[in-house]
Amino acid sequence: MRSNLYSFAFALLLLLINGCSVMTESECRMADWHTVGFEDGTQGYLSSRIGVYRKDCSDYSVVPDLEAYQAGYQLGLQRYCTESRGYAEGEQGKQYKGVCPGSLETRFLSGYQRGYNVYQARQRWYAIKQRLSALRQDLNSLRTELSAKEHELIEQGDHIQKRSELMDSMNRLRAREFQIQSELFRLQSDARWAKEEYEIIRLRNSR
Template sequence: MTDSKWLVLLTALLMTGCAGMDKSQCLTADWRTIGFEDGANGKPETAIATYRQECADHGVTPELNAYRLGHRAGSERFCTRVNGFNVGKRGTSYQNSCMPDLEAEFLPGYRDGKALYDLQRGLNFARAAVDKQHRLISALEQDIVSNTELLVADGLSREERVQLLYDIEMLKTELGNAINLLPALEHDAYLAEQAYIKAEQRLRDHL
């Protein structure tokens, strides 16, 4: 089966895989094709238990051997090192759908992809921390400006001006602490980015 025909087949079967099977579907099901779809989408062979339960009410029993043959063929599409890498890199969980002989090829790629996914998450977290710190600094600077403008406004009592002076000094202290912390956060983000870049290059070279 060519790649184009395979994609057309998966598209045609999408509704079957996403919804429960009614009586008509159970009666006309091509169990080898359904098995192929499940295998190609990384569903375990045990997925046939769901079809068995859905079709039991209609007096239909899935053809296990045909399903297994199709599932094996679909798994050969799914259980490759390259696809394992792509599945792991997306952060998609592996459902143990590959038979041992195919899993030996799939799992190394999946683990590498998952490692890269974890590094990407770490990088995103580090960048988010830097962005959050910049927003905090901007907010503190704005608060200082606003309180300083209030300080010179008419109609304030002495006590109110004293309180504003105190608030401004506290804001300045908090601003200084926030600014001092920023370089460390930026350095963490830089290290996370370098780790991701190096890992991506190293892992892709081994695919």
């Protein structure tokens, strides 16, 4: 019996963490609503989440214990609404839903803003890295196309019109190649600066 209760508790915990909004009949009937509220509070969910449980469990004629849920939820917020948790949420770019009571919100937001600053700096760096990767792929494809046209030019022999068309096409490709190389050079510099900025902000804000 105890092992079954542990299995259910673990399943319910996974349900809450993953944000799933469906409770099964056994979960509804066996739920400790104080614990459910506590877990929701520690995850920073809105207390209105119990409305989802009420709807799910109504199919099985089960009514959640609102008082027990709210009591557990408030305890959970005490664990969630800390400066360190705020930093962790911000650093992951998570949205703050305004759940912390006024007495705790100041500390939470202090940590959240520091963490979010780190998140934004990291995103700027990653965006540049992604652009660099895309440009390098474009450059490789362009050079492959240019090489193919060079071989085709050799095969044309004395076919003046076709050779002229190929030359025009190759000139356009070389112009684009120069543009990509120039942008790559600029972005490589930007990436170094963005990484340095990220490291500085991360070290400064993690203290």
